[in-house]
Amino acid sequence: MAPTAPTAAKSASPSQPSGKSEVADLKQQLRQLAGSRAPDADDQRRDVFKRVISCMTAGIDVSAAFGEMVLCSATSDVVTKKMCYLYVGAHARAHPDLALLTINFLQRDCRDQDPTIRGLALRSLCSLRVPNLVEYLVTPLTTGLKDPSAYVRMIAAVGAAKLYHISATACIDADLPASLKALMLSDPDAQVVANCLHALQEIWTLEAASSEAAAREIETLYSKPVVFYLLNKIKEFSEWAQCLVLELASKFLPSDNNEIFDIMNLLEDRLQHANGAVVLATIKVFLHLTMSMTDVHQQVYERIKAPLLTLVGAGSPEQSYSVLCHLHLLVMRAPMLFSSDYKSFYCQFSDPSYVKKLKLEMLTAIANESNTYEIVTELCEYAGNVDVPIARESIRAVGKIALQQYDVNAIVDRLLQFLEMDKDFVTAETLVLVKDLLRKYPQWSHDCIAVVGNISSKNIQEPKGKAALIWMLGEYSQDMHDAPYILESLVENWDEEHSPEVRLHLLTAVMKCFFKRPPETQKALGATLAAGLSNTHQDVHDRALFYYRLLQYDPNVAERVVNPPKQAVSVFADTQSGEMKDRIFDEFNSLSVVYQKPSYMFTDKEHRGPFEYSEDLTNLTVGAETTENVISAQRYQENDNDLLLSTSDKEDNGTRASNGSSTSTYNAPSDLIGSSLISSQTPAETSLINTIGPTSSSQSNFSLDDLLGLGVTESPAPSPPVLSLNSKPVLDPGTFQRKWGQLALALSQECSLSPQGAASLMNPQSLIRHMQSNYIQCIASGGQPPNYKFFFYAQKDGATAFFLVECIVNTASAKAQLKIKADDGTAAEAFSTLFQSALSQFGLS
Amino acid sequence: MISQFFVLSQRGDHIVFRDYRGEVPKGSAEIFFRKVKFWNDDEAEEAPPNVDGVNYIHVKVAGLFFVVTTMVNVSPSLLLELLQRIARVTKDYLGVLNEDSLRKNFILVYELLDEVIDFGYPQTTSTEVLKSYIFNEPIMVDAGRLPPLGPAAMFMQGTKRMPGTAVTKSVVATEPGGKKREEIFVDIIEKISVTFSSSGYILTSEIDGTIQMKSYLSGNPEIRLALNEDLSIGRTGSSSHDYRSSSGSGTVILDDCNFHESVHLDSFDIDRTLTLIPPDGEFAVMNYRMTQEFKPPFRVTALIEEAGPSRAEVLLKIRAEFSVNVTANTITVQMPVPSYTMRASFELEAGAVGQTTDYKEGSRRLEWNIKKARNITKEAGPVNMNFTIPMYNASKLQVRYLQIAKKSKTYNPYRWVRYVTQANSYVARL
Numbered sequence A: 001m002a003p004t005a006p007t008a009a010k011s012a013s014p015s016q017p018s019g020k021s022e023v024a025d026l027k028q029q030l031r032q033l034a035g036s037r038a039p040d041a042d043d044q045r046r047d048v049f050k051r052v053i054s055c056m057t058a059g060i061d062v063s064a065a066f067g068e069m070v071l072c073s074a075t076s077d078v079v080t081k082k083m084c085y086l087y088v089g090a091h092a093r094a095h096p097d098l099a100l101l102t103i104n105f106l107q108r109d110c111r112d113q114d115p116t117i118r119g120l121a122l123r124s125l126c127s128l129r130v131p132n133l134v135e136y137l138v139t140p141l142t143t144g145l146k147d148p149s150a151y152v153r154m155i156a157a158v159g160a161a162k163l164y165h166i167s168a169t170a171c172i173d174a175d176l177p178a179s180l181k182a183l184m185l186s187d188p189d190a191q192v193v194a195n196c197l198h199a200l201q202e203i204w205t206l207e208a209a210s211s212e213a214a215a216r217e218i219e220t221l222y223s224k225p226v227v228f229y230l231l232n233k234i235k236e237f238s239e240w241a242q243c244l245v246l247e248l249a250s251k252f253l254p255s256d257n258n259e260i261f262d263i264m265n266l267l268e269d270r271l272q273h274a275n276g277a278v279v280l281a282t283i284k285v286f287l288h289l290t291m292s293m294t295d296v297h298q299q300v301y302e303r304i305k306a307p308l309l310t311l312v313g314a315g316s317p318e319q320s321y322s323v324l325c326h327l328h329l330l331v332m333r334a335p336m337l338f339s340s341d342y343k344s345f346y347c348q349f350s351d352p353s354y355v356k357k358l359k360l361e362m363l364t365a366i367a368n369e370s371n372t373y374e375i376v377t378e379l380c381e382y383a384g385n386v387d388v389p390i391a392r393e394s395i396r397a398v399g400k401i402a403l404q405q406y407d408v409n410a411i412v413d414r415l416l417q418f419l420e421m422d423k424d425f426v427t428a429e430t431l432v433l434v435k436d437l438l439r440k441y442p443q444w445s446h447d448c449i450a451v452v453g454n455i456s457s458k459n460i461q462e463p464k465g466k467a468a469l470i471w472m473l474g475e476y477s478q479d480m481h482d483a484p485y486i487l488e489s490l491v492e493n494w495d496e497e498h499s500p501e502v503r504l505h506l507l508t509a510v511m512k513c514f515f516k517r518p519p520e521t522q523k524a525l526g527a528t529l530a531a532g533l534s535n536t537h538q539d540v541h542d543r544a545l546f547y548y549r550l551l552q553y554d555p556n557v558a559e560r561v562v563n564p565p566k567q568a569v570s571v572f573a574d575t576q577s578g579e580m581k582d583r584i585f586d587e588f589n590s591l592s593v594v595y596q597k598p599s600y601m602f603t604d605k606e607h608r609g610p611f612e613y614s615e616d617l618t619n620l621t622v623g624a625e626t627t628e629n630v631i632s633a634q635r636y637q638e639n640d641n642d643l644l645l646s647t648s649d650k651e652d653n654g655t656r657a658s659n660g661s662s663t664s665t666y667n668a669p670s671d672l673i674g675s676s677l678i679s680s681q682t683p684a685e686t687s688l689i690n691t692i693g694p695t696s697s698s699q700s701n702f703s704l705d706d707l708l709g710l711g712v713t714e715s716p717a718p719s720p721p722v723l724s725l726n727s728k729p730v731l732d733p734g735t736f737q738r739k740w741g742q743l744a745l746a747l748s749q750e751c752s753l754s755p756q757g758a759a760s761l762m763n764p765q766s767l768i769r770h771m772q773s774n775y776i777q778c779i780a781s782g783g784q785p786p787n788y789k790f791f792f793y794a795q796k797d798g799a800t801a802f803f804l805v806e807c808i809v810n811t812a813s814a815k816a817q818l819k820i821k822a823d824d825g826t827a828a829e830a831f832s833t834l835f836q837s838a839l840s841q842f843g844l845s
Numbered sequence B: 001m002i003s004q005f006f007v008l009s010q011r012g013d014h015i016v017f018r019d020y021r022g023e024v025p026k027g028s029a030e031i032f033f034r035k036v037k038f039w040n041d042d043e044a045e046e047a048p049p050n051v052d053g054v055n056y057i058h059v060k061v062a063g064l065f066f067v068v069t070t071m072v073n074v075s076p077s078l079l080l081e082l083l084q085r086i087a088r089v090t091k092d093y094l095g096v097l098n099e100d101s102l103r104k105n106f107i108l109v110y111e112l113l114d115e116v117i118d119f120g121y122p123q124t125t126s127t128e129v130l131k132s133y134i135f136n137e138p139i140m141v142d143a144g145r146l147p148p149l150g151p152a153a154m155f156m157q158g159t160k161r162m163p164g165t166a167v168t169k170s171v172v173a174t175e176p177g178g179k180k181r182e183e184i185f186v187d188i189i190e191k192i193s194v195t196f197s198s199s200g201y202i203l204t205s206e207i208d209g210t211i212q213m214k215s216y217l218s219g220n221p222e223i224r225l226a227l228n229e230d231l232s233i234g235r236t237g238s239s240s241h242d243y244r245s246s247s248g249s250g251t252v253i254l255d256d257c258n259f260h261e262s263v264h265l266d267s268f269d270i271d272r273t274l275t276l277i278p279p280d281g282e283f284a285v286m287n288y289r290m291t292q293e294f295k296p297p298f299r300v301t302a303l304i305e306e307a308g309p310s311r312a313e314v315l316l317k318i319r320a321e322f323s324v325n326v327t328a329n330t331i332t333v334q335m336p337v338p339s340y341t342m343r344a345s346f347e348l349e350a351g352a353v354g355q356t357t358d359y360k361e362g363s364r365r366l367e368w369n370i371k372k373a374r375n376i377t378k379e380a381g382p383v384n385m386n387f388t389i390p391m392y393n394a395s396k397l398q399v400r401y402l403q404i405a406k407k408s409k410t411y412n413p414y415r416w417v418r419y420v421t422q423a424n425s426y427v428a429r430l
Helices: A020-034 A041-057 A063-071 A078-094 A096-109 A115-126 A135-145 A150-166 A168-173 A176-184 A190-207 A212-221 A224-232 A239-250 A257-272 A276-289 A294-314 A317-333 A335-345 A353-366 A372-383 A388-403 A408-420 A424-440 A442-452 A463-475 A483-492 A500-516 A518-533 A538-553 A555-562 A578-586 A591-595 A615-621 A660-665 A669-674 A684-692 A697-708 A733-742 A755-760 A764-773 A825-841 B028-041 B076-094 B099-104 B106-116 B127-131
Strands: A745-752 A777-784 A787-795 A802-810 A815-822 B004-008 B014-019 B054-061 B064-070 B183-196 B202-215 B223-227 B256-259 B273-276 B281-290 B298-306 B312-320 B328-336 B355-360 B365-373 B383-390 B399-404 B414-428
Touching: A020 A041, A020 A063, A041 A063, A041 A078, A041 B014, A041 B106, A063 A078, A063 A096, A078 A096, A078 A115, A078 B106, A096 A115, A096 A135, A115 A135, A115 A150, A135 A150, A135 A168, A135 A176, A150 A168, A150 A176, A150 A190, A168 A176, A168 A190, A176 A190, A190 A212, A190 A239, A212 A733, A224 A239, A224 A257, A239 A257, A239 A276, A239 B076, A257 A276, A257 A294, A257 B256, A276 A294, A276 A317, A276 B076, A294 A317, A294 A335, A294 B202, A294 B256, A294 B281, A317 A335, A317 A353, A317 A578, A317 A591, A317 B054, A317 B076, A335 A353, A335 A372, A353 A372, A353 A388, A372 A388, A372 A408, A388 A408, A388 A424, A408 A424, A408 A442, A424 A442, A424 A463, A442 A463, A463 A483, A463 A500, A483 A500, A483 A518, A500 A518, A500 A538, A500 A555, A518 A538, A538 A555, A578 A591, A591 B076, A733 A777, A733 A787, A733 A802, A745 A825, A755 A764, A764 A777, A764 A787, A764 A825, A787 A825, A802 A825, A815 A825, B004 B028, B014 B099, B014 B106, B028 B054, B028 B064, B054 B076, B064 B076, B076 B099, B076 B106, B076 B127, B076 B281, B099 B106, B106 B127, B183 B298, B183 B399, B273 B281, B298 B328, B298 B383, B298 B414, B312 B328, B399 B414
Parallel strands: B183 B414
Antiparallel strands: A745 A815, A777 A787, A787 A802, A802 A815, B004 B014, B004 B064, B054 B064, B183 B202, B202 B281, B223 B273, B223 B399, B256 B281, B298 B312, B328 B365, B328 B383, B355 B365, B383 B414
16 A cells, blocks of 8 residues: 655655646646546646645645546545545635535545545545535444544544534534443543543533533533543553543542542652653642642642653753743742742743743742842842843842842842942832832831932933932931932923923922921922923823922921821732632643733633633623622723632632632641641652541531631531531532523522621632531622622532522621522522521621 | 644745644734744743734744644643654654755645644654554655764754754665664763852752653564662752752762653662663653752853953853863853943963854854863853763763663664763853
């Protein structure tokens, strides 16, 4: 069967052809060859086909030759056949009627003796993407799934997914998903199994939008029998299929700790796989499984450090960047655990600047008492770097470390040394930092001011730096001898200063200075206000006018406005919300981590993964009355800070309460870090199990509840509950939304919260946690004080029926509006009682 | 789920272009290429780009862009590994991976792509498995058109990062003589990163190493690869950067390592032997990382002094600290100087032969090229050195022996074990 090597000389070189004449020429040649029985017709055909594919690759439209290509398609030469399939697959859509002509020979090939030919033909047949040819697909697919050759079965499995995209009904009517599922659980060939899983996930995910049965089928994929069946075969799969199975396992909800340890032991050796994709997928499983077991979760961090660092060093620059982003995410979540590895994050000469930036952020995060000296010393080296953006980042990093409070003394000295470097941008960056530092640690003012006072404002060009200097001049004018005179000279140069930012600061600084040293500043104040009033920039003009009128109204009031006693800033606003970080963490081992954005921000809705949900839930109010403070879907992205869409905790130490009673090992952050760690060198099999021991979840429940001070230990419900709830209900947001739309309102009630409960709602997460401890899960929440809106769900123990609750809480009136919908309407009353009693307990300890 | 796969030349030409799902709008390759061109000018941009919901993930191999597009939030590592693997499989088939060989064999590459990915799902990337589905014979590019291979140039192909074995023979093609030469190559490639303080003290040092294998053995014999007996993995103690604990003891302590799937570690704990049945083609048997102190091949000291109001003198000394039998190649020393530098002049030590110095005005860098270094002796950024040292490895990790399970008495394939050390980031601060 092996074809002879084509002679390279004859027009085989695919130099980029161009133009329509080429296509016309090709058509001509194909026509001649169509019926040719010449002995070298096969070779010639091969050459012409090659040129067609070459044109296609170059982006030339060769669809005009479709008819001719089809005419030439009857060949026994496999290489030519494959080229023909490739061409037909790419163009059949545009020529549905001509594509019909190919069906014949494809169907015939599907029955060929050689499994390779059968497989190829089936793959091409399914790739035609022509809706009116669907009828010809079903039979070959059904037979293909039963083919004795694994190669054909593997192609048929993917073919089923292709068919679904062409015609969903044809695929479902032929009951292909059921065949796929059976095959997945029985086929001896690992790739067939993997392809079945690919196809089923794709079909059922799409199908779930309209069918509850499909949603249930998806849940069975994540069920113990399926997950364990696949995990036990993990070594038979190709690396790529292993990643698929691992991704599936990361969504598995284990019912007890033993299952978790079983899975982790089974996958332990995957962590030393040379393929980074397998390692990251395994890490995701470990992280997600142990989410509710704080100590183990922490040991997982210890265990995965070394493999991750090895991957950073081993792959191509692109691969190391991707791994480094994941490492960055972990470092930001649990900086303490990486504090001894700081040297691994030093910048290397060859690192591109985006890598250096990540490393600088990590160094900043992990700086603590033990390593600050070394880290700051290293960062100071970068400050002199010729790469200006990195030098800037390095200086900022030093400042941030100082703001984190570790040995501020020494760092202030370093910052002040930067000022001596006499580089424009270094000075500017440093001034901004010194300003922030003073806002947080006013006690350092003396040291800083002595140095800052010596800087001539003429040497600073950058508005940010200048503005910072002016702020300090205003704020500390009583301590800086010549502050009024410096400000005065700045005012004289008002016209040369174009930045509105600097002008605004100048206005305020002169005002402040005026109240502290009136005689010396009076002249400057008049000049400043005059200059400001004649300014065309709206903000500058308005501020000048405001100050002017304020002074006119009452100088004492003005002083109270401009120079109030200030409290040191304790925490600077973080740029990315904890919620956002949590969502990115949920999407570990995906592009979200590289982009540092949750996937809803960069992916179309139809392409989102299974984690995606929630922003639509806010639309659920359609039909019901709308609440003003529920954020609309449009405003959602801007207001991410306010939204509490998942059930996760905000604590940044890596602990997260996952669904259900697993909140049980929730612990105070400081305790976690202090507890002794297992050294990462011991094989994790032993360390993971020995230390933790199989604490039963009920026991740990008690300790936790105490810790949280919820007082639930005494009685989850005042009287023996009529209704008991499933501790680990699983409901995906899509289903929630659909159910909410379908079910009728069972109950609508108003109840009150305890005053303490209303006060605790300052942090809505606390309510979510509280309800979780009562087996009531939150699926989405949002709102701003005083109105919050939550969607909860719960499941009757031992039954499939769900309860859905919309709960609007007004913290001002301490009232909650409840809307309850239930699969089983008869139990709604009982559930309502339970829900209300849980709610009334909130905040009471 | 991969939507498309394509390979672009440095000028943006499509070399192969395969659409698997028909969901990405037209022109994606052009959008990608424009993005990438834009970065080269301004490195601030971060890879990989996302344009209108399409994610572009790429690797650069042999000057070519291997790109996949996807609409889904997938694992970037998976796609990057897959792209690297596709490049590697292609190289296994074509012997040489470059624009020329790809253009000549684009039909074969399409054949490969058909089997490697189906409907956007990765299938198999094993050169061996693929063999039975690939019907094109590779067209060999003229070896004469490749740059001459010096003793070290064989390691110098591709990117600086981690070169593959530069054996330019196709794994699948039958040779002119009809009989395949039975041979196996094992390369221990190390990238070293060292930072010297201004006083010559080593601040940080790290080795990222890999044991690459390329097998041309027929019949899949089992291979035993023995490493240093005293090799230990995983550093003890709390800090992974404790230099005092291990110096001088002579044992090789790796921080961590990972292995190729085919490697059996059954006897690894006992006698540090790796057992494997090597798959066809090129692959990494083991990757490792070491932060244990090691003797750097070069000592670099840099001294800068102000020699007048607008003049500075830099004294740069480089001392090779390896045996006279070993020769380092293509050594360059670079040093960024302030942007206001007007002029630079060099003085080489008497007796320096075959060395050149240059001041690159555009990039404000001093360059000093040394063709070969045995034991020899230049304002203001850290000094960075680049070099390659064949038959030298800094970690002292050794392949004690390479044993091939014998099929017959006369079966004695060629075995090549080679070492090379490259500078990754070799920096001396001022």
